[in-house]
Structure formats: structure tokens, C-alpha cells
Amino acid sequence: MKCVIAVAALVAIAAGACNKDITVSSQADINTVNACTKFQGDVTIDGHEEGIAGIGALSMDNIQQITGDLIIQNLYGLQTVSLGQLNSTGSLKILNNTNVYKVAIPKLSKVADFQVITNPNLKELTYSNITSVNNFQIIDTYIATLGAFSASSVANIEVLSNTQLSALDFSAVKKTSGYINIANNGRASNITFSQLTQVGGNVSFGNAATLDISKLGSVSDDFSLYQNSFKNLSVPALQTAKKSITLSQNLFSAISFPQITEIGSSLDIINNTNFKSISSSTFPKLKSVPGSIIINGSLDNVTFPSLTTVDGQVQLNGAGKLSCDDASKSFASVDSLNIECDLRVISDGNEESSGGSSNESGSGGSSSKKSSASHTTVAAVLGGVVAIVAACL
């Protein structure tokens, strides 16, 4: 085997085959590329090329470095990929190989874009220590674990729809110049960004069982959390959110954003079934919201102790202990308040059995008696200014 590679290497070098782009169309082409220790150019292995479409095992265990991109895509018979010595490449794109189940790149440390997308049977993806990467995307695979991720600064991170993946350890990451988007992975997924301080784009986390963003101080675009199952959300360091904050369909009952003073756009807290109360320690320092504030659910209390400016509308709806009168009072320090309130008061809410199902909309079948509901709709106009209720953003 060594000899074959050595001979192939001589042939490859003689032919200048190690320094031009190649679209692989046969096993012989693979051998030629693999004969190079360092390949200068792009290597494209695409199942749309007939001569390679049927390949089941792709092994290039000699090559150490590719300066261009390595693209492995649309190979529907491919089962295994082995790149045993590859330590650095331009972009690595492993796309749409429906049957591949094993990809080994144990020495890869430096890669421009790392994209492993739509390989739904990929169970074992081994890399041991990625130290430098620009875009990191793993989407739609069957992997249960990630390799070590040591890059402290990256552009974008996207990890979506890997239904067996439950430990997402990005504790090395300190900042991203672009977005972070993580959702729809394993049911009990733990997401750790314990050193992350700064996100240059959107940040969005969905379907997590635990989330550590304890040092996150600034987000330059939208911040969203949805369908997470943790009970208590703490974002202790966040000072700056340049666009909106949206929390929807989460199971938390307590949240806290103790440092935030200003939200760049809107604050939406919607459809979080167990969330009832915004207390004085939830957003203690929040002063100003140039967009709207939309909150709904089984609200018992809404308090923003420092809030003085909301340029858009405050919309409250749902059913709980809070009445629209009390709600208007809690926004009393906001100048020119424009509030639309639709809160149904459940006066003696001893409805909190396990699970806390807020089953109110049908106004009961046989299980009524406890909630005497009164419906109040108030378009309160405070501060002596006629609010234009229809004003939208």
C-alpha cells in the first residue's frame, strides 16, 4: 500500500496533479489526490459524476492538507469516509450523502467552513480538536456526540436537527462575529456556552434542557429562546441586546435579566405556559424599549421597576390574577403609555395542580366552579396623551 502511494505520488507530482482543482470521477482520481501530502486546489467528489456515484467507502488516509475546499456530496451509496491524516483544509462540505454512517477526520484542526449537512444516517463523526473554524454547521445527522471544539472566536455556529445529540459543549467559544442558531437536537440537550461574551448576529436556542450563557454580555441582533424545557432562565450578564428579545413556548417559570437596561427593538414573552410573573427582579434595570412589549400567558404580576420609555405598544393578554387596572398601574412610570390589555381575571386561581395546564379557553366542561372569570378589555391612555392604539411598528 505504501508502495502504491509512493508510486502514485511520483506520478501525481510529475503530472502537477497536486496543485489544480479536481472534480473526481473515478477511484483512480481519488488515488491521485491521496498521493499528495498537500493538495493545492479544490477537491470535489460529487455523486452526480457517474464514475464515482457508486462508491461505498472513501478513504484518503495519506493526504494531510488541502488548501482549497473538500466537497463530498450526493453520494447515495457512500457509507464510510476516512481522512486519517487530514489536518487542515479550506472548507469541508459533506452534504447530502444519505447513507453515510461513519466519517473519520481525527486530525482535523483547521478548517474554513465546516459543513456537515443532510447526512441523516451519519452516526459517527469523529474529529478530535477543531481549533480554527469560520462557519461551523452540523445539520440533520444522527450523531450522538460532538468532537472537541477549541476555537475561541468563530463567525457562525449552527447545530440543528441532530436528534440524538444531547451534549453541546461550546465552552471554548468566547465570541462570534455572526450568529448562533441551535435547536431541535436531542430531547435532553445541554447547551454550554459558558465563556461566551459577545455575539455579532442573532442568537437563538431551542429545545434545550439546560443552557449556560452565564457570561453573555452583548448580542448585536435578535435574541430568541423557544421551546426550551429548563425551569429557570438566567441571563445574568446580558447588558446589551441591540434588537429584539423573544421568549416563546418555553417551560420556564422564572426568568431573570438583571443587567439589561435597554432592548434595541421589542420584547416578546409569548406562550410560555408555566410563566406567570414578571417580578421586580426579572428586568430590574430595564429602562427603555423603542419597540413594543408583548406579553401573554397566565399572568399574575407584571412589574418593570425602572421602565420609563416604551415607544411602541404594550400588549398584554391571557388569564391569571392580574387585572388590566393593576397592569396599567405597573406601567404608570412609562411616558405616553400606549397599552392594549386583554386580561381575563381568574380571581381565586387555586387551579395550580401538577403540570399547571392553563386550560381555560373553553370555560370548562364539568370541572368548573373554581374560576369566576370576568373579562376586561382596557385601552388605557395614561400621561394625558391620546394613544393611537392602531400604531404599529
Ligand SMILES: *[C@@H]1O[C@H](CO)[C@@H](O)[C@H](O)[C@H]1NC(C)=O
Ligand atoms: C499538517 O500538514 C502539513 C502538510 O503536510 C504539515 O506541514 C503540517 O506540519 C501538519 N500539521 C500538523 C499539526 O500536523
Ligand SMILES: *[C@@H]1O[C@H](CO)[C@@H](O)[C@H](O)[C@H]1NC(C)=O
Ligand atoms: C440530495 O439528495 C436527493 C436524493 O436523495 C436529491 O434528490 C437532491 O437533489 C439532493 N440535493 C442536492 C442539493 O443536491
Ligand SMILES: *[C@@H]1O[C@H](CO)[C@@H](O)[C@H](O)[C@H]1NC(C)=O
Ligand atoms: C486542542 O488543541 C489546543 C491547541 O493546540 C489545545 O490547547 C487543547 O488543549 C486541545 N484540546 C483537546 C481537547 O485536545
Ligand SMILES: *[C@@H]1O[C@H](CO)[C@@H](O)[C@H](O)[C@H]1NC(C)=O
Ligand atoms: C444534562 O445536564 C443534566 C443536568 O446538569 C445532567 O443530569 C444530564 O446528565 C446532562 N445530559 C447530558 C447528555 O449530558
Ligand SMILES: *[C@@H]1O[C@H](CO)[C@@H](O)[C@H](O)[C@H]1NC(C)=O
Ligand atoms: C436574524 O438575522 C437575520 C439577518 O440579519 C434576519 O433577517 C432575521 O430576521 C434575524 N432574526 C431572527 C429571529 O431570525
Ligand SMILES: *[C@@H]1O[C@H](CO)[C@@H](O)[C@H](O)[C@H]1NC(C)=O
Ligand atoms: C433562578 O436562578 C437564579 C440564578 O441562578 C436564582 O437566583 C433564582 O433563585 C432561581 N429562581 C428559581 C425560582 O429557582
Ligand SMILES: *[C@@H]1O[C@H](CO)[C@@H](O)[C@H](O)[C@H]1NC(C)=O
Ligand atoms: C402562541 O400560541 C397561539 C395559539 O396556540 C399560536 O397561534 C401562536 O402562533 C403562538 N405564537 C408563538 C410565537 O408561539
Ligand SMILES: *[C@@H]1O[C@H](CO)[C@@H](O)[C@H](O)[C@H]1NC(C)=O
Ligand atoms: C407584584 O410584585 C411586586 C414585587 O415584585 C409586588 O410589590 C407587588 O405587590 C405584586 N403585585 C401583585 C398584584 O401581586
Ligand SMILES: *[C@@H]1O[C@H](CO)[C@@H](O)[C@H](O)[C@H]1NC(C)=O
Ligand atoms: C399569545 O399571543 C400570541 C401573539 O399575539 C397569540 O397568537 C396567542 O394566541 C396568545 N396566546 C394566549 C394563550 O393568549
Ligand SMILES: *[C@@H]1O[C@H](CO)[C@@H](O)[C@H](O)[C@H]1NC(C)=O
Ligand atoms: C382541558 O383539559 C382536559 C384534560 O386535560 C382536556 O380533556 C380538555 O380537552 C381541555 N379543554 C380545553 C378547552 O382545552
